Amino acid sequence: MARLLDQYGRPVDLTRLRQEQAEPTLSGVRSILSGHPAQGLTPAKLTRLLRMAEQGDATAYLELAEEMEEKDLHYLSVLGTRKRAVAQLEITVESASDEAADIENADLIRDWLRREELEDEVFDILDAIGKGFSVTEIIWDMSERQWWPARLKRRDQRWFEFDREDGETLYLKGLSGAEDLWPFKYVTHFAAAKSGLPIRGGLARAAAWAYLFKNYDLKDWITYIEVHGQPLRVGKYHSGATEADKEVLLRAVANIGSDAAAIIPSNMMIEFVEAAKSGGGTGTDIYEKLANWLDKQVSKAVLGQTLTTEVSGGSLAAARVHDDVRRDIMRADARQLASALNRDIVRPLIDLNRGPQKRYPRISIGLPVAIDTKQFAEALGLLVDRGLKVEQSVVRDRMGLPDPDEDGEVLRPMGAADAAPPPAAPPPALQAHGHAPGCSCHAAAPDALDALADDMADDWREVVDPMVDPIRRLMDEAGSLEELRGRLATIIAEMDTAALEEMLLRGSFSARLAGQVEADIGGD
Structure with a gap:
């Protein structure tokens, strides 16, 4: 028996x-x-850890990516939105052909996809987006x-490393060094932005x-609020105040900030000076604008647009354009995910249970295509009648x-169940002599018109193909039924x-000639 290959x-x-090979230790x-x-991240530190990731040590970068999702609520929101949008898409399976074996292979994949845990597992796989x-x-x-994939268990990316030579081959970190998977x-899913x-392709x-x-x-911004969020407290003492008096006044001014209460001698005074305001707004505007601007840039990077995350005006047409951009990104993520599942789930599951195949079922992930079934059926019937094979x-x-199902009750055309059975074969006497015993009728022997019809039927495909070929090309090029x-x-x-x-002209001429000849013979 040939050895199974992946x-x-x-x-x-x-x-x-x-x-389990990659369990934690x-x-x-x-x-x-x-x-x-x-903690303590600076431009120099960020540059250093990003460069280390390129050179093969991505541990610090991957830890930073994890912390970014925990500490930046906006990044967590838009990244989670993108991953959940794909994790909830419809997953379908297409069999390789209509042969029984290919249909059984597709049904095996469909059975596995019915697992309730699949959506959460797909969400973990899509961690590659970030x-x-x-x-x-x-x-x-x-x-x-x-053989049955009972669970898909997420493994921490920090436990793996890329080959230092090609930067693409993944290895598992072990005590004795890098190990083959x-x-x-x-x-293994690679989501390249x-x-x-691959290590530079994450968002x-x-x-x-x-x-x-x-x-x-x-x-x-927080420092500004701490300083300017409450009025400036100024303590005034008289010219003859001693150092002890000054210390009492200083403690009183400081305590007002935390305790909102203080006592001072009657000959001293505390004034509250409001922070100056200019430009028709507060000094916090610049911090808020910068934070909002940075959030918008992150939204563009993750979702490709901002109108689905920020309510800042915009027309309905613009909102539709932005939603179309988001759907384009969703389709790209779904295509990459389907490719990984076809490679790493479909083939192993089929090979382990049914042996290697020449062709395999295919997983497709995407939004369900809304079609008008009536129009689709009418158009399909028209094309099939003209020779198209589907x-x-x-x-x-x-x-x-x-x-x-083989034993399931299937629908039939109206009246099909009550249709008359096909006519029985004629009795031997009628087949041998052309008529039944005691019957004066003649058997319908083939004539020249029957032969002509048979000849035209043999050449029918060659005649119809030039007419149907433009429709076939249109079906390949068209992106939708509309x-x-x-x-x-x-x-x-x-x-x-x-x-x-040409065929109709020749057939009409031949039929007319054959009919005239038979008429003349019958007249004689």
């Missing part, structure tokens, strides 16, 4: 599939304890005598600078209909009817 051509060790390189590089990559270990189960054990190395790298400057802004599975997937309907009338001029006209 999607990268590596041999699969089935005994390892029942074990109390001591060693895979600890759950984390550093906090966000950090550039994510690693999820597959916990295989064999309790039902088949076991085949059929991981879902831009082209380049956290771009948002880190906004996070740093926003922290500076918030610190200055697989039933494609039509079912497009209309959202599952494959029928576009197909809109352009259908414009391609009539492209249909080549010369062959059909």
Whole structure:
């Protein structure tokens, strides 16, 4: 028996599939304890840890990315919105063909996708959007005598490192150094916000600078509020005051700030001076504007727009454009996620249970396509009548209909159940002599017109293909049913009817000639 190979051509060790490779350790390189590089973060420190990530040591960068989600509420919100939008999308499975084996393979994947935990697991996989990559270990189960991914367990990105030479191959950190990831054990997802190395493709790298400057802004804002949020307290003492009197007055002024109460000698005075206001606003405007501006830049980086997160005016048309941009990003995330699941879930699940296949079912993730089923059915029927071949599975997937069960009751055309049975074959006497015993009628022997019809039927595809080819090209080019309907009338001029006209002319002439000959023979 040939040894099972994974999607990268590596041999699969089935005994390892029942074990966990990347579990955390109390001591060693895979600890759950984390550093906090966000404390005391400066431009120089940020530059240093980003450069270290490029050179292969991404631990500090990944810890900073985690802290950014914990400390920056806006970044947490927009990043969570982007991940949840994809995690809640509809997941469908397309079988490789209409053959029974391919349909069974697709049903196996559909059964696994019905798990309630899948949405949370997909959310963890999409952690790659922020950090550039994510690693999820597959916990295989064999309790039902088949290989089954019972859980997809998120593993901390800090426990992995990229190859120092190519910057793309992932290794697991171990006590003895970097370890290869076991085949059929991981879902590795790379979500690239831009082209380049995976570690530089996460949104956290771009948002880190906004996070740093926003922290500076918030610190200055809080300091300003502490100083100018309450009036300046000025203590006045008379010219003959002693040092002890001055100390009493100073303590009184200081205590007013915290205790809001103080006592002073009657010959002393405390004045409260309000902070000056200028420009028709407060001094906090500049801090608020900077914080809002930085939040908008983060929104653009994560969601591609700002109107879905900021209520700052704008027309309905602009809001629709911004929502379309967000949907484009959502589709791109869904496509990357589907590619990872097809590679790291679909193939291992099929190979382990049914053996290697020439073709595999395909997972698709996206918004359900709203189609007018009546118009789709009418257009499809028109094209099929003109010779277009369409697989039933494609039509079912497009209309959202599952494959029928073998023993299930299926719908039939109206009156099909009451239709008369096909006529029985004629008795031997009628087949041999052309008529039944005692019957004076003649059998309908083939004539010249029947032969002509048979000849035209044999050449029918060659005649129809030049007419149908423009419709086939239009179906390949059209992105939606509406576009197909809109352009259908414009391609009539492209249909080549010369062959059909020639066949009809020849057939009409031949039929007329054959009919005239038979009429003359019958008259004689």
